[in-house]
Amino acid sequence: MTDRGLLKIVLICGGPSFERGVSINSARSILDHLQLFDVQISSLYVDTNKRFYRLDLHHLYSNTPEDFDYLLSLDDGLSVAELQTELKTCDLVYPLIHGIYGEDGELQSLLEAYNIPFIGSSSGSCARMFCKWSATQYLKQLAFETWPCTLLDLKNPSEQITQFLSKYGKVILKPTLGGSSLGVHVATCEHSAHTAIHSITKKYGHSILLEAYCKGSEFTVIVMDHSKGPVALLPTEVELKSSELFDYRHKYLPSEQTHLHCPPRYPAQTVNTIQEEAEQLFKAFDMRDYARLDGWVVEGKIYWTDINPISGMEQNSFFFIQASRLGLSHSEALAYVMNHALSRYSLPSLMLKSCPEKIKVPVLMGGRTVERQVSLMSGANVVFKLHASCQYEAVPYFLDEQDKVWPLNAIHLVSHTTQEINHLFAKQHQIRIGIATSILTLRRRLGLRDIELTEIVPITQPISLNDFCRKIRRSDNALVFIALHGGMGENGYLQNLLNHYAIKHNGSGPQASQLAMDKYAFGLAVNRFQIPKLSALPKLKVETRARPASYWSYITSILSATEIILKPQSEGCSFDIYMCSSEREFDSVLEEKPNQIFIAERYIQVDSLYAIDKQIVHEVFEGWFELTVVVWESSGEYEVMPPSITIAKNKILSEEEKFQGGTGINLTPPPPHLISLNQRKMIQDSVKILAQKCRFKDYCRIDLFFNHLTNDMVIIEANTLPALTASTVLYHQMLGGKIKRNPREMLEACINKQISAEFVGD
Template identity: 45%
Template sequence: MKISLICGGPSLERGISLNSARSVLDHLSSERIEIVPFYLDAKKNAYRISARELYSNTPSDFDFKLERAGKPLNDRQFARELKETDIVFPAMHGPYGEDGGIQSFLETRGIPFVGSGSRACKAAFDKFDANERIRKEGFFTLPSALLKIYGTDHREIVQTFFDEREITRAVVKPATGGSSIGVFSVSTPEAALRAARTLFGKRMDTRVVIEPFAEGAEFTCIVLQNRFGIPVALPPTEMEMDYSEHQIFDFRKKYLPTRHVAYHCPPRFDDSAIERIQAQAEQLFSLFDMRDFARFDGWILQNGNIWFCDFNTISGMEQNSFFFQQASRVGMTHHDVLRYIVANACKRHGIDLPATDRKRSGNRKAVSVLFGGPTSERQVSLMSGTNVWLKLRGSDRYEPHPYLLDIDGSVWKLPYASAFPRKKTRKISSIRSALRWTSLSAVHPSYSTLCTAARERTERCRRSSRNTARFSTAPVKPPRGSA
């Protein structure tokens, strides 16, 4: 079987796309499945590349090489090459990847692909429009204002928005941005106008959204579509950080090492809050008619309301992403969850997915992979070590076991679900608390019931018709110690 893998694209999230594509290549490629990578540059020119070339460090490396040695494919050639494979896996984020662009290209040419269709992507992509849609469907939303690049009434709109709602802190962001790129925290109408002018001036978007700053606890939740076509939410992840002095969960905190964010999966919320987050995420998945998988970002506000503020039809799939982190909490490896969504997409298109060939002999040689340590490079070691461990897991000769060297010299043998902490945790020793939770079986009260609850929700959905009318959004209690 051959799977086309599309990455890159014109958005500022191109680097994240490369990381996602590498994960797909690493964990789906096998003797029976060949991954055929394609790279789209900033002008949406398509290039067929080798698997080896996919490991170029950055989009700039690709652009440098392809500008000198590559030959772009025109649309007809690109479509022909894609049709020579069995199915396409788009791994692009942002414009053209999640706005319905690449999906429309594939649909009009009859090319099967993994993920949501063009209409669902387009409907969920624009933050202002999506917020208005879910508000009309009965979900709780925060008020927002929209500025258009050629509008002449920006000052009046912003001043009125601040005055009528007595806003003391607001967020200014591109309507179609991602990865928190170009997001500003402001406290005055003048600062909001300056932020909007900056976004317009850099051509980051033609539409800018202004919202009150959300007070509460931030979370994200992955939803998978099961073999019956029913959405099932995974255990959400809570982001714990200090939001004072205009700090936000921005691109740097999401993707670069920092000591200012801690992650909790399952979250520290009470059971009813977790269940309501999962239920509403599943409802939103159905409302937008999404397919296969998606990620929903949101807040539990201090007044108890749940607000979903961002919808990602192609979740980031870097090695330690929320996607893999949450899947591991219900017993799925990287390979398992990727194969699962591809299998469902293949079933939808009537394509036979080869049986897995990952059977292991009983005489593999044990290999201990040690990483971490007390130095300032321990985060680099963590990423390198888990990467080595994952690569060796695909071997027929070796049986790797991950071990963490803690900052105090202790060595911990890691279960799968604890081997992928987000690299931005405040301290690498935060893994210790997760391990204590694992080794002492002091399981979070929600975790032991998550799989059962997911199965029960699936069965209930099978017995009842899909409901995309108004949904219940009764408040829940906010977590203790929320920001």
């Protein structure tokens, strides 16, 4: 215990596996939800060489470890003695390393050697679970059904591959020592199988499991420990609509191609059997506290394939999805697991912070734009962040594709997509019945109080957007936090509507929002402002209908370019953006999007930047970098945050790299050898002038190209309601501002401004 009597919790994340990005996501999520308790939290990071570092908590809001790995290269890390001292001063360690080192028992063995209390299974238990081949053999000994598989003979694999292909037609190859999503390949012939082998051995460097391809239904189930025995929660069924594998991308990036069903669409007896067998496996492997077990249902039979001693703990992970079906919030579910571990070491349970009555703040998310999935991520993240606030209680609402507004609760907020939310609304009666059969039993087995089913699955109906505004107007604080992206959320429509009802809101007013959303008009405005060294590229409107002959030649001639970027005139910043270097590519885009109005502009080739072994490798082409700059406005005063330099794997920054934790790399601020301190100040000063002239309010994000050789700046676009997803660069930069605000503090400050201000229309 600390001097103040607080429990000291240490999160250990990172690790040598390719899942270290997911590990950062898990640690960040745990950090958010522990804010509700009287605890002292610190973090240790393990690099790819298994070296420990003290990690500032703000680094947990990074997209990837590469965001800060280059900073760690300046530090030697903790010595063995320093690590032991660091661990000895904590009350409880939460291991959050996925894959090798975190789940194979090695980290747990170190903690056991130091006699450090920790959450999760012992080193011996983890070792038995982690190797897929060994775990399968143990499952067979226990008389559980296992899917046909064999350990591949890497010296002479052809015979085994031919045998499996002839028998099953299609095979799966995956590393035996790895997570459940990375390095998994489908092969339909011997050539593709050998290609997969080469890819796996090159990247993972260890043995390979060869499996028959499964055409059944995939599921996953969380098991939570209790003093009277383990309790398996309601399983989640994974429905893939257009893919052969539930791979890393489908698991961690919201996609309409994946639908998660909880409860699953299985017969009651199948669900009961999954739960019973999961609990038996939890005991057989001598697990502790919690675990995630994956398997398949094939023709009524249950096959177990993966046992994960450390479940992913992202905001909408399987753990939190299944906990929500019990009526448990993220903090409550997390506290349950942690308190079970604390009791094992005779330590006191977590204590909630004492908070006064909170002010309710409606948060609106969803919509019908192509950015609706990002909006869901943003809105849910705002709700989760504010859950730990002692000032505000976020009340979530969902705007559907018919512009109807629905109230949301916990089971909606852990959904991966807006389609899943729509499904929950459409099937709310059936889902209530599916949960009702087991919810009371499960809660009692876990020692939880009985609750009404309406607290978990309320039967709700939507209201019109105007009725929603009237409802908010009648509340004590007429305020809406907008978490929409694109469309009516950023083009001024919603801002005008809220102004009509005298409802305060975050972000800019109608005129500034409309200007920023229209990329053509915004480009003209930027050039009209005549800010030194700052401009926008010449742009052409491209009509997809009735386009003239030689359209490509005309556009490239006017723009003096051989490669052009096509982007929607009035849409978000990451969708439907195309780079065209030929007439064929250009025509293909216009035919694919017949109703879209595009803006064409010259493609700018940025310098090549790579993050390799904690070092930033820079190859100069023309001197251009892509930067993101966050602006914070309060009472007419503007602060421009230290910029972030973005590193894209391909020519255009992808949706994953921009919004999904564990993918894109953003260096905040850029290292001085890339952009000097004087250049950084010049960028911030110029962006400040731009934000003032545009009358942006609260906060915004401005993307631009900067030439480090000439100091020229080319504005890409401005976002008046930038994404507030779990690891957005907005959070990185706010933590680097004059007043360092963590994400919750930033959201509170934004709401404070609205609460305290008199209503003023645009």
